[in-house]
Amino acid sequence: MLRKNKITAFLIILLLIVILISIESFASEKKTKQLEPLPPPPVPKDNPISKEKIDLGKKLFFDRRLSGDGTTSCANCHDPEKAFTDASEISLSYPTTRNFRNAPTLMNVAYAKYLFWDGRAKTLEEQAEFPVMSPFEMNQNIDFVEEEIRIVPEYREAFKRIFGQDVNIKLIAKAIAAFERTLISNNAPIDGYLKGDKNSLSSEAKKGLEIFIGKGKCIECHYGAYLSDQKFHALMVPENPKYANEEKFIVTRRYIAKINKYPDYMNIKEDLGRYFNTKQKRDYRAFKTPTLREIAKTSPYMHNGIFKSLDEVIDFFNKGGGYGNKLLKPMNLTDEEKKALKTFLVEALSGADLNIKPAEVP
Numbered sequence: 157m158l159r160k161n162k163i164t165a166f167l168i169i170l171l172l173i174v175i176l177i178s179i180e181s182f183a184s185e186k187k188t189k190q191l192e193p194l195p196p197p198p199v200p201k202d203n204p205i206s207k208e209k210i211d212l213g214k215k216l217f218f219d220r221r222l223s224g225d226g227t228t229s230c231a232n233c234h235d236p237e238k239a240f241t242d243a244s245e246i247s248l249s250y251p252t253t254r255n256f257r258n259a260p261t262l263m264n265v266a267y268a269k270y271l272f273w274d275g276r277a278k279t280l281e282e283q284a285e286f287p288v289m290s291p292f293e294m295n296q297n298i299d300f301v302e303e304e305i306r307i308v309p310e311y312r313e314a315f316k317r318i319f320g321q322d323v324n325i326k327l328i329a330k331a332i333a334a335f336e337r338t339l340i341s342n343n344a345p346i347d348g349y350l351k352g353d354k355n356s357l358s359s360e361a362k363k364g365l366e367i368f369i370g371k372g373k374c375i376e377c378h379y380g381a382y383l384s385d386q387k388f389h390a391l392m393v394p395e396n397p398k399y400a401n402e403e404k405f406i407v408t409r410r411y412i413a414k415i416n417k418y419p420d421y422m423n424i425k426e427d428l429g430r431y432f433n434t435k436q437k438r439d440y441r442a443f444k445t446p447t448l449r450e451i452a453k454t455s456p457y458m459h460n461g462i463f464k465s466l467d468e469v470i471d472f473f474n475k476g477g478g479y480g481n482k483l484l485k486p487m488n489l490t491d492e493e494k495k496a497l498k499t500f501l502v503e504a505l506s507g508a509d510l511n512i513k514p515a516e517v518p
């Protein structure tokens with residue numbers, strides 16, 4: 157009898173523990189899905205920021221020597237006048253070639269855990285080498301660009317002073333990354349609001365925020381300071397029909413599939429996104445959740461620029477996403493709710509202009 161009571165008591169306690177743990181984890185999941193004001197940007201230990209390094213990185217960012225034919229700098233496709241995008245559906249490209257994705261903004265990129273729509277780079281230092289080498293972006297040879305930078309006395313001295321070393325591609329990337337870490341939204345109304353100034357949002361924007369968190373379920377994926385879960389999802393955004401038959405676009409997509417060892421690359425008709433990198437089924441046509449900060453300034457939208465306006469994006473989500481997706485459901489927002497949501501995106505998430513002027517390149 158006593159034994160039986162002991163077992164029952166034990167089972168009840170076990171049950172209570174299980175319930176407590178699940179409430180706890182549910183609550184912490186809830187807690188992570190909140191908007192937060194921007195903290196200072198994380199800086200890696202092996203690339204501390206200094207004023208001099210930022211200045212050097214800025215010069216390199218605007219320097220067309222980084223491209224094979226000397227026509228293109230990072231700023232061509234990430235133009236400060238266009239919120240560090242190129243405002244094109246499919247990004248600009250190395251002459252005679254065609255890019256195949258939309259150029260994301262570099263605003264607040266310091267907070268990104270994965271870079272590129274498919275997340276193939278994890279640090280800004282690692283990322284910066286990709287466009288330089290890419291045949292359809294800057295098409296430059298790494299050994300060659302090192303010599304082109306090294307022969308400029310001003311650059312050579314700056315690298316010696318800042319890094320205590322001669323020019324090399326890793327240091328070029330470090331300097332550019334330091335500059336990119338300064339591209340941070342300045343005083344966006346949402347930050348004031350989240351820090352307690354309830355007047356920093358208009359009543360329309362506050363309504364939009366409620367929809368963002370509530371009926372619209374945007375917070376499911378766009379949360380935290382960066383307004384992104386830093387994960388990948390297959391919303392089944394349609395292919396951009398404008399490029400379906402464009403030869404140079406098809407060449408680039410085949411090339412990407414081929415270098416990622418996709419067996420049937422000759423017949424590829426879609427951008428498979430993160431699947432190219434991981435070959436995991438769950439990543440099929442999945443793309444990174446982009447930040448929504450500065451979203452008013454970065455149209456067109458999505459990895460292929462298919463939507464020209466935020467209205468089109470909101471309609472896409474309202475309809476339940478793209479054909480065949482398993483993540484989104486139609487949500488029947490009224491016209492008023494859609495308008496409020498848009499007001500929130502436009503008003504609350506835009507910071508003051510950073511006013512970055514092109515650097516004087518030595």
Ligand code: HEC
Nearest residue numbers: 229230233247248249257258259260271272273284287293
């Ligand atoms: C010819 C246009 C072009 C040039 C030049 C270019 N980029 Fe990009 N950039 C893009 C495109 C397009 C993407 C998205 C590609 C993808 O996701 O596959 C991108 C992505 C990025 C990202 C990732 C952003 C994110 O949120 O994931 C960073 C960072 C970046 N570029 C920095 C640079 C730097 C630094 C340079 C110069 C060394 C540069 N880019 C040159 C077009 C360009």
Ligand code: HEC
Nearest residue numbers: 372374376377389393443444445446457458459469473483
């Ligand atoms: C299931 C996760 C998920 C939910 C829920 C979600 N998003 Fe997104 N959002 C994404 C992903 C992933 C992309 C990029 C898709 C692509 O390019 O293929 C995206 C792209 C966007 C873009 C375009 C950004 C750019 O720079 O091109 C906007 C704007 C946007 N979402 C707003 C919203 C709004 C508003 C809601 C709520 C109505 C919402 N999202 C709900 C994951 C989500």
